[in-house]
Amino acid sequence: MGAGRPFQVIPTIRVERLALARGGRTLFSGVSFEAASGAYVEVRGANGAGKTSLLRALAGFLKPEAGAIAFDGVEEPALTLHLLGHRDGLKSSIRGLSHVRYWSGLLGDGHGAVEAALVRVGLARIADLPARMLSQGQARRLSLARLLVAPRALWLLDEPVAGLDAAGKTLVADLIAAHRGLGGTVIAAAHEPIGPEPTHVVELVRA
Amino acid sequence: MTLLAIFRREFALAWSAGGGAAAPVGFFLGATTLLPLAMGPERALLQAAGPPLVWVAAALAALMTLERLFQADLEDGSLDQLFLSPAPLELIVLVKGAALWLAVGLPLALAGAPAAVLLQAPSDAVPAIVLSLGLGMAAFIGLGLVGAAVTAGIRRGGVLIALIVLPFFAPPIIFGAAVAEDGFGPAFLILTGIAFASAALGPIAAAAALRLQAE
Numbered sequence: 001m002g003a004g005r006p007f008q009v010i011p012t013i014r015v016e017r018l019a020l021a022r023g024g025r026t027l028f029s030g031v032s033f034e035a036a037s038g039a040y041v042e043v044r045g046a047n048g049a050g051k052t053s054l055l056r057a058l059a060g061f062l063k064p065e066a067g068a069i070a071f072d073g074v075e076e077p078a079l080t081l082h083l084l085g086h087r088d089g090l091k092s093s094i095r096g097l098s099h100v101r102y103w104s105g106l107l108g109d110g111h112g113a114v115e116a117a118l119v120r121v122g123l124a125r126i127a128d129l130p131a132r133m134l135s136q137g138q139a140r141r142l143s144l145a146r147l148l149v150a151p152r153a154l155w156l157l158d159e160p161v162a163g164l165d166a167a168g169k170t171l172v173a174d175l176i177a178a179h180r181g182l183g184g185t186v187i188a189a190a191h192e193p194i195g196p197e198p199t200h201v202v203e204l205v206r207a
Numbered sequence: 208m209t210l211l212a213i214f215r216r217e218f219a220l221a222w223s224a225g226g227g228a229a230a231p232v233g234f235f236l237g238a239t240t241l242l243p244l245a246m247g248p249e250r251a252l253l254q255a256a257g258p259p260l261v262w263v264a265a266a267l268a269a270l271m272t273l274e275r276l277f278q279a280d281l282e283d284g285s286l287d288q289l290f291l292s293p294a295p296l297e298l299i300v301l302v303k304g305a306a307l308w309l310a311v312g313l314p315l316a317l318a319g320a321p322a323a324v325l326l327q328a329p330s331d332a333v334p335a336i337v338l339s340l341g342l343g344m345a346a347f348i349g350l351g352l353v354g355a356a357v358t359a360g361i362r363r364g365g366v367l368i369a370l371i372v373l374p375f376f377a378p379p380i381i382f383g384a385a386v387a388e389d390g391f392g393p394a395f396l397i398l399t400g401i402a403f404a405s406a407a408l409g410p411i412a413a414a415a416a417l418r419l420q421a422e
Contacts, residue, residue, distance in 0.1 A: 056422070059287070060290070063422075085287060087287075089284035089285040089287065089288050090283060091216075093223035094219065094220070101212070102213075105212025106209055106289070107292055107293075
């Protein structure tokens with residue numbers, strides 16, 4: 001299994017009365033929740049409700065308009081989390097295998113189990129293809145390998161099953177379960193339930 | 208380890224189909240080959256006009272590489288991953304610049320040798336010209352990183368990059384063109400200082416600009 005090592009730190013994420021604004025308009029306000037080790041939080045809401053913005057705020061990319069996001073017991077939150085967005089961060093001319101090696105070096109210690117991760121996401125046989133040859137679902141699977149080669153406690157997943165087939169959806173559910181089993185935390189944005197029973201559901205309503 | 212991984216990827220990207228490191232070097236070679244043809248065979252004219260034209264061609268070639276440097280990363284989401292790396296963003300940007308220098312700057316500096324010969328430079332001035340072009344490319348790239356970072360979120364930001372960075376290209380061009388006559392004199396030393404200062408300070412300013420692009 002890819003994520004076989006324990007995490008250096010497992011933060012408890014506390015979101016208190018959070019409000020986010022994009023382009024001068026408030027997306028939502030008064031959102032509070034807490035996610036500790038092993039939690040699975042599902043963020044739901046209509047298109048444009050601010051699911052992606054919430055995840056990007058948790059990653060530290062967006063400043064809250066009001067309220068606070070705290071990572072208890074962690075000095076640098078950015079080093080304890082993975083963000084899997086709808087933009088996959090793939091370079092069309094670079095091979096799948098090279099992507100995973102790069103992520104292992106960029107985000108981890110460079111000794112991540114690259115081949116094992118590619119096997120886990122079902123891309124071992126086409127790891128030598130450049131990213132432009134991959135289908136949408138395969139590209140998403142390749143991004144999932146990033147979660148495995150650099151062990152980090154918090155996974156922020158933005159529509160993780162978009163574009164995936166039934167086997168891919170099962171894969172995501174299994175990865176989430178395995179990650180929680182190791183003490184990790186998952187916060188996922190989704191239109192519809194991804195599979196695992198959430199410990200908490202955050203419903204975003206446009207302000 | 209982290210920085211090595213970034214360097215390898217950036218270098219590979221610069222030479223892959225999308226990156227196009229060959230284009231600026233080809234542009235530089237093409238421009239410096241056509242100049243003597245357009246200007247005629249008069250030796251004194253070529254010797255006088257050669258160094259400035261070589262440096263203008265080098266500056267414009269450097270400009271070509273900058274537009275997509277951070278824009279591509281911003282669009283495809285790779286920039287987000289850079290923010291999550293344990294390596295400081297300033298160092299990551301420095302490594303990106305270094306990879307670009309090795310992929311584009313160094314070949315272009317070497318292409319300065321045939322260009323100098325075509326433009327009737329005395330043969331003993333060629334080593335100084337090649338070295339000064341290498342330093343000049345470091346200065347152009349260091350300064351250009353800032354322009355590329357500031358305009359990363361703007362579509363067709365190439366014109367804006369040119370407006371932002373070309374004024375800052377003036378000092379390396381002035382002292383670089385003087386090296387052709389001066390050899391390893393004061394102009395070369397000043398150019399060296401400019402190159403190191405740009406390569407050291409550019410990434411810091413560029414990283415600050417990139418952080419603003421995060422949202």
